[in-house]
Amino acid sequence: xxxxxxxxxxxxxxxxxxxxxxxxxxxxxxxxxxxxxxxxxxxxxxxxxxxxxxxxxxxxxxxxxxxxxxxxxxxxxxxxxxxxxxxxxxxxxxxxxxxxxxxxxxxxxxxxxxxxxxxxxxxxxxxxxxxxxxxxxxxxxxxxxxxxxxxxxxxxxxxxxxxxxxxxxxxxxxxxxxxxxxxxxxxxxxxxxxxxxxxxxxxxxxxxxxxxxxxxxxxxxxxxxxxxxxxxxxxxxxxxxxxxxxxxxxxxxxxxxxxxxxxxxxxxxxxxxxxxxxxxxxxxxxxxxxxxxxxxxxxxxxxxxxxxxxxxxxxxxxxxxxxxxxxxxxxxxxxxxxxxxxxxxx
Amino acid sequence: xxxxxxxxxxxxxxxxxxxxxxxxxxxxxxxxxxxxxxxxxxxxxxxxxxxxxxxxxxxxxxxxxxxxxxxxxxxxxxxxxxxxxxxxxxxxxxxxxxxxxxxxxxxxxxxxxxxxxxxxxxxxxxxxxxxxxxxxxxxxxxxxxxxxxxxxxxxxxxxxxxxxxxxxxxx
Numbered sequence: 480x481x482x483x484x485x486x487x488x489x490x491x492x493x494x495x496x497x498x499x500x501x502x503x504x505x506x507x508x509x510x511x512x513x514x515x516x517x518x519x520x521x522x523x524x525x526x527x528x529x530x531x532x533x534x535x536x537x538x539x540x541x542x543x544x545x546x547x548x549x550x551x552x553x554x555x556x557x558x559x560x561x562x563x564x565x566x567x568x569x570x571x572x573x574x575x576x577x578x579x580x581x582x583x584x585x586x587x588x589x590x591x592x593x594x595x596x597x598x599x600x601x602x603x604x605x606x607x608x609x610x611x612x613x614x615x616x617x618x619x620x621x622x623x624x625x626x627x628x629x630x631x632x633x634x635x636x637x638x639x640x641x642x643x644x645x646x647x648x649x650x651x652x653x654x655x656x657x658x659x660x661x662x663x664x665x666x667x668x669x670x671x672x673x674x675x676x677x678x679x680x681x682x683x684x685x686x687x688x689x690x691x692x693x694x695x696x697x698x699x700x701x702x703x704x705x706x707x708x709x710x711x712x713x714x715x716x717x718x719x720x721x722x723x724x725x726x727x728x729x730x731x732x733x734x735x736x737x738x739x740x741x742x743x744x745x746x747x748x749x750x751x752x753x754x755x756x757x758x759x760x761x762x763x764x765x766x767x768x769x770x771x772x773x774x775x776x777x778x779x780x781x782x783x784x785x786x787x788x789x790x791x792x793x794x795x796x797x798x799x800x801x802x803x804x805x806x807x808x809x810x811x812x813x814x815x816x817x818x819x820x821x822x823x824x825x
Numbered sequence: 826x827x828x829x830x831x832x833x834x835x836x837x838x839x840x841x842x843x844x845x846x847x848x849x850x851x852x853x854x855x856x857x858x859x860x861x862x863x864x865x866x867x868x869x870x871x872x873x874x875x876x877x878x879x880x881x882x883x884x885x886x887x888x889x890x891x892x893x894x895x896x897x898x899x900x901x902x903x904x905x906x907x908x909x910x911x912x913x914x915x916x917x918x919x920x921x922x923x924x925x926x927x928x929x930x931x932x933x934x935x936x937x938x939x940x941x942x943x944x945x946x947x948x949x950x951x952x953x954x955x956x957x958x959x960x961x962x963x964x965x966x967x968x969x970x971x972x973x974x975x976x977x978x979x980x981x982x983x984x985x986x987x988x989x990x991x992x993x994x995x996x
Contacts, residue, residue, distance in 0.1 A: 483914040483982065484954045488893070489922050489932040490939060492885050496951050501840035507859070508835055514863035515831065519870055694897065 519634065559583040559711065562601055564651065565612055568664050569806050570784075578740045578806050584711045586611070590703045594618030597682055597703035605713050605739035606674045607800060609667050615685060617659040617699075624656045629695060632683035632702060635667040639676045644669035645789050648682075668800055670791035674713050679706045715739035716809060718825055724818040726770065726797070727755035736815055736822060738774075740806040745772060745799040745817060753795035770799050770818060777813045826873040834873075835866055838884065842866075842891040848957040849895035857898070864894045892955065914954065916986040920994050927995035938988040946981050949974055 503511070559581050563573040583603030590597045596616040603610050615630075617623050628650070635646045646667035653661055665680060667673075683702030686695035717737045724733045724747070731749025738744075770790070774782040784805040791798045812824040839862060846861040868890045921927040939950060945967045952958040952966070953974075964971045 483916060483950075483985065484957070486916075486920060486922070486935060487951075487955045488896075489928065490935055490955060491932070492888065492951060492955055493940065496948060501844050503835070503839040503843060507843075508832075508839060511835055511839060511859055511862050511866070512832055514859060515835070515866045515870070518863060518867045 518632070559603065561603065562612065564662065565601060565603065565610070568610070568612075568649075568651065570804060571806065578808060580714045580740050580809055581806065582711045582713045582739075584709070586705075586707045588705050588707055590705045592701055592703055593699070595685065595699045595703065597680075597705060599680070599705050599707060602678075602707070602709065603741065604673060604709055604711070605715050605741055605744075606672050606737060607668050607670065607744055607798075608739075608742045608802060609665075609673055609678065609709065610741065611665040611667070611680065613663055613665060613680075615661045615663065615682075619659065621659045621698075622657060623653075623659055623661045625653075627688035627695075628661055628698075629686055629688075630682040630684065631686050631695065631697070632681065633665075634679075634681040635665075635669070636679040636681070637669050637671070637673060637676050638679055638706065640671065666802070668789060668802075670793070670798055673709055675709060677706055677708045679704060713739065715744075716825070718815075718822060720822055722820055722822075723749075724820055726818055727751040729754060731795075731797070733817055733820065733822075736817070738807065738809050738812065738815075738824075740809060741802060743772065743774065743801045743807075743815070745770070745801075747797040747799070748795055750795065752792060752797045756792045756794060771816070772799065772801055772818075773816045774807065774812055775814045775816065776808070777811045779813075782807060782812075826870050830873070831866065831870060834869060834887075835862075838887050839866075841884075842887065845888060845891040845956055846895045848959075849892070850899055861895050861898050862891075864898075865891045868894065888956075892957075914982070916982055916989075918986055918990065918994075919996055920989065921996060924995070931994050934989060934992045934994050938985060938992065941988075942981065942984070945969065946977050946984075949977050950981055950985075953978060 559577070561569075561571075561577050561581065561583065565583075566573055566575060566577075581603060582605065583601060585601050586599040587601075588599045595618065596614075598614040598616060600612045600614065602612070615623070615628075630648065633646060633648060635644060637644075644667060646665065648663045648665050651662040651664060667678075681702050681704040683699075684697050685699035686697045688694075689696045715737050716739075717735055719735045720733045722733050723730050726747055726749075729749075729751025731747050731751045734746040734748050736743060736745050776782055782803070782805075784803045786802055786804045789800045789802075791800075809824075814824055815822045842862050842865050843858060846858050846865075850857060850861060865887065869887060872886075920931055922931055939947060942950060948967060949963055952963045953960070958966075960971045960974050963969075964974045967974070969977075
C-alpha cells in the first residue's frame with residue numbers, strides 16, 4: 480500500500496481533532512432513523528421492547544474455518560438425528576452415533592426473492608446458542624463457483640426480545656463448483672437466551688470477492704428473511720458452584736456452569752466484574768480471552784476443541800460462552816477447570 | 826441498543842457522519858448520502874454493546890465506520906470513482922497492511938508518526954487524508970492560505986515517508 484489515504488484506513492484517529500460539529504435537520508434525522516431501522520429489520524415495537532435494558536457487552540472471537548459436505552436428513556423419535564453435513568461440521572463421521580443430549584429440529588423453510596433462495600435446513604441449539612445449516616441457491620444459470628462469497632447483511636433477532644448477541648456464517652466445503660448452490664453454517668448466540676423462542680434470520684446483499692478491486696461486489700440485492708421456532712427440548716446440565724475466583728483483576732463468584740454438547744456457559748458475578756464493567760477494556764479486547772476454562776474428560780484428556788469464545792457483561796454479571804468444533808460427550812466429563820479452581824461434574 | 830439510543834446517536838453524530846460521507850461521495854444524490862449514513866448506524870447498532878460511553882472512543886469509532894462505509898460505497902459505484910481528487914498521495918513505499926502481524930506493527934508506527942507531526946501539519950494530514958476535506962475547507966478552518974496547505978501536504982508526504990522508514994515499517 481503506497482497511497483496515504485489508503486494507509487489512513489489503518490490509522491486510529493484521536494478524537495480531539497475530529498471537530499465536525501455539523502448537525503442534521505429534523506426531517507433528515509427522521510429519514511435516516513427510518514432507513515436504519517428498516518435495514519436492521521427491526522420494527523419500532525421490537526426496539527421499544529428493549530428500552531430500559533442496561534448496557535451490555537458481547538464479543539465474538541474469530542471463528543475457525545470448518546468444512547462439510549452433502550446433506551441427508553433423518554429425524555428419529557427422542558434423539559435428534561443430525562444430518563451428515565451437521566456431523567461433518569462437528570468433525571464427526573457420517574456413521575457416528577449422535578450424542579443423546581443433542582437438541583435440534585428440522586427447519587425446512589425456503590424463502591425466494593428475485594430468483595435467489597435461502598433454504599434453511601436444520602438447527603441445533605442449547606439455552607443460548609444455535610447452529611443453523613442453510614443453503615444459498617442462485618437463479619438458474621448462475622454458477623456459484625470457486626470464489627469467496629458472503630452476505631453483507633446478516634442479522635439474528637429473537638422475536639420475543641433480544642438484548643445482545645453475536646453471530647457469524649461459516650462457509651462449508653462446496654462439492655460442486657459448477658452449480659448454483661453454496662452451503663453455510665450460521666452460528667449465533669443471545670445473552671438473554673434462545674431456548675423455546677422464535678428466531679428470525681435475515682441475510683442479504685450476497686456478494687462475491689473481486690480481486691481486481693480487492694473488495695466484495697454484490698451479486699444479489701435485498702434481504703431474505705425467515706422465522707422459525709426453536710421448538711425442541713434442551714438437555715443441558717447446570718452445576719451451581721458459588722466459589723470465589725480471580726477474574727477482571729479482582730475477586731468475583733463463579734456462580735454456575737451450564738454444559739451442553741455444543742457449548743459451556745459459565746456465569747460469574749461480583750464486584751470485580753461490576754468495577755470492570757464501569758471501565759471496560761479497549762475496543763477489540765474481550766475478557767473471554769483471559770478466562771482460563773477447560774473441560775477434563777473421565778479418561779484424563781482435556782477436551783480441546785474451542786472455536787468461539789464470547790462474553791457478555793451486565794452490571795456485576797459476566798456470562799462466558801465457549802463453543803467447540805466437536806460435540807462434547809457430557810456423560811464422560813470428569814471435571815472443569817475455571818480460573819484456577821476445579822469443579823467436579825455432577 | 827435501544828430505540829432512544831439510536832435516535833440520540835443519529836442526532837449527536839449524524840451531522841459529522843454526513844460531512845464525512847459528503848467529503849468522500851460528493852453531494853450528488855441525497856438518497857445515496859442518507860443510505861451511507863444509515864449504513865454507519867446499522868454497523869454501530871451491531872457493535873454498540875462493545876462500548877462503554879464513559880470510556881470514550883465512540884466518536885472516532887463512528888467516524889472510522891463512516892469513512893470505511895463511504896469509501897466502500899464509492900468503490901462499488903464506479904460513476905463516482907473520480908470524485909476524490911487527491912493530489913499525488915503516493916509515498917512510493919509499499920507498506921504491508923495485509924499480513925496481520927505486519928499490519929499491527931505498521932498501524933502502530935503510522936499512528937506514532939502522524940501524531941508526532943507538528944501542528945498544524947498533523948491536522949492538515951488528517952483533514953485531507955482521513956476526512957477527505959477540501960484544501961479550501963482546510964485552509965479556512967486553520968486560517969492558512971490554500972497554497973500553504975498544499976505546501977505542507979507536499980512536504981509532509983516526504984516527511985511521513987522518511988519517518989515511517991526510520992521507525993522500521995514492514996514493507
